[in-house]
Amino acid sequence: MLIRFRGTHTSIFHCNGVGLCSFRSQFLYSSTSTPAPTHFLVKYLVDALGFSNEEAASTSSKVTSLKTLKNPDLVINFLKQTGFDNTQMKKIVSRAPKMLLRDVSKTLKPKFQCLMDLGLSGSDLVNVIAKDVQIIDRGLVTHLRPTIDFLRRILGSDENVVKALKRAPWLLTFGPHHTMEANRLLLRNFGFSDEKIRKLVVIYPNYLTQKPERIKDLLHRVENDFQVPRDSPFFHYGFQVLSSQKKSMLDRKIGIFKSFGWSDDDILEMFRKLPYCIGLSEVRIQEKLNLFMKELGLGPAYLVSHLGVLIYSLEKRVVPRMQVLKILDEKKLERRNLALSSVLSISESRFIRYFVLPYKDQIPDLYEPLQKTVAP
Numbered sequence: 001m002l003i004r005f006r007g008t009h010t011s012i013f014h015c016n017g018v019g020l021c022s023f024r025s026q027f028l029y030s031s032t033s034t035p036a037p038t039h040f041l042v043k044y045l046v047d048a049l050g051f052s053n054e055e056a057a058s059t060s061s062k063v064t065s066l067k068t069l070k071n072p073d074l075v076i077n078f079l080k081q082t083g084f085d086n087t088q089m090k091k092i093v094s095r096a097p098k099m100l101l102r103d104v105s106k107t108l109k110p111k112f113q114c115l116m117d118l119g120l121s122g123s124d125l126v127n128v129i130a131k132d133v134q135i136i137d138r139g140l141v142t143h144l145r146p147t148i149d150f151l152r153r154i155l156g157s158d159e160n161v162v163k164a165l166k167r168a169p170w171l172l173t174f175g176p177h178h179t180m181e182a183n184r185l186l187l188r189n190f191g192f193s194d195e196k197i198r199k200l201v202v203i204y205p206n207y208l209t210q211k212p213e214r215i216k217d218l219l220h221r222v223e224n225d226f227q228v229p230r231d232s233p234f235f236h237y238g239f240q241v242l243s244s245q246k247k248s249m250l251d252r253k254i255g256i257f258k259s260f261g262w263s264d265d266d267i268l269e270m271f272r273k274l275p276y277c278i279g280l281s282e283v284r285i286q287e288k289l290n291l292f293m294k295e296l297g298l299g300p301a302y303l304v305s306h307l308g309v310l311i312y313s314l315e316k317r318v319v320p321r322m323q324v325l326k327i328l329d330e331k332k333l334e335r336r337n338l339a340l341s342s343v344l345s346i347s348e349s350r351f352i353r354y355f356v357l358p359y360k361d362q363i364p365d366l367y368e369p370l371q372k373t374v375a376p
Contacts, residue, residue: 072100096133119162132169168205182212191230238275274307306341
């Protein structure tokens with residue numbers, strides 16, 4: 001059975017004997033298609049923000065419902081007025097091109113105002129959004145405000161929230177608040193006061209967003225593997241040191257100490273007294289042990305009792321001061337007889353008063369050239 005309809009474009013129903021029909025339109029087979037609705041956006045991005053043709057084509061292809069340039073123009077002008085430069089706007093638009101469709105008055109301004117009310121302004125506001133443009137896509141009522149309120153409860157003040165966001169803007173887009181709350185409770189259970197948690201999170205915001213299982217494992221390792229009591233003033237420092245490096249790196253560092261004759265007990269005592277010694281880079285550990293143990297002949301027992309010498313800068317403090325003592329001894333000039341640990345630990349002004357000024361006539365510029373030569 002064949003049925004024909006009048007019209008410029010002929011449509012034909014083919015029906016079979018059981019009443020099933022199929023429709024075929026000449027439009028389905030047309031070789032021409034409607035131009036992409038955002039084709040004009042390519043030129044706009046090139047002219048307004050300095051996109052290359054390839055970048056502009058790739059970015060505009062992700063914006064499929066744009067019909068005019070009126071809204072992109074409003075968005076770009078708003079960003080300029082807020083303080084974004086061309087480089088930052090290009091970065092934001094390329095990462096989140098659909099931002100060009102956002103209503104400035106109803107969507108963008110309220111979100112920006114929320115962040116400004118918190119205390120972010122000027123270059124700080126610009127940098128936070130530029131580093132994590134997903135902030136713009138989060139709901140104001142459903143996400144941004146609840147997240148800010150949650151961070152405010154943990155960190156105690158808007159000032160601390162701003163400090164944390166400047167370090168880690170992604171805190172505003174992190175979803176599961178229960179993860180952050182679980183980590184906070186874990187830290188409290190292991191003796192961290194609210195004040196310590198605030199200081200810790202402001203400096204290391206990622207502690208809030210890691211899997212609670214990992215945080216719990218790190219805390220147990222500090223207490224059980226390294227035998228640091230929870231009430232020790234160095235417990236939270238030990239936690240910071242372990243959390244900042246992979247176990248494989250930690251094992252390599254311990255291996256370096258052992259290669260210089262340190263025992264397990266020496267290493268545990270060092271960690272309990274001054275965890276930052278194990279936070280030094282592998283290169284630094286090797287350099288310092290070479291100097292103190294191979295060149296100066298100091299043993300693990302001495303260093304464990306005077307761990308401060310391991311954390312001083314070789315270039316800025318240790319080597320220049322040792323060179324001064326060497327010069328004075330070579331010239332057989334009488335000097336104060338202080339232990340090495342005392343020579344390295346005293347303040348700069350006291351060192352100069354004890355070991356430089358008394359010899360300024362015999363050895364002009366005894367200390368300054370050494371600092372300039374040794375320091376990088």
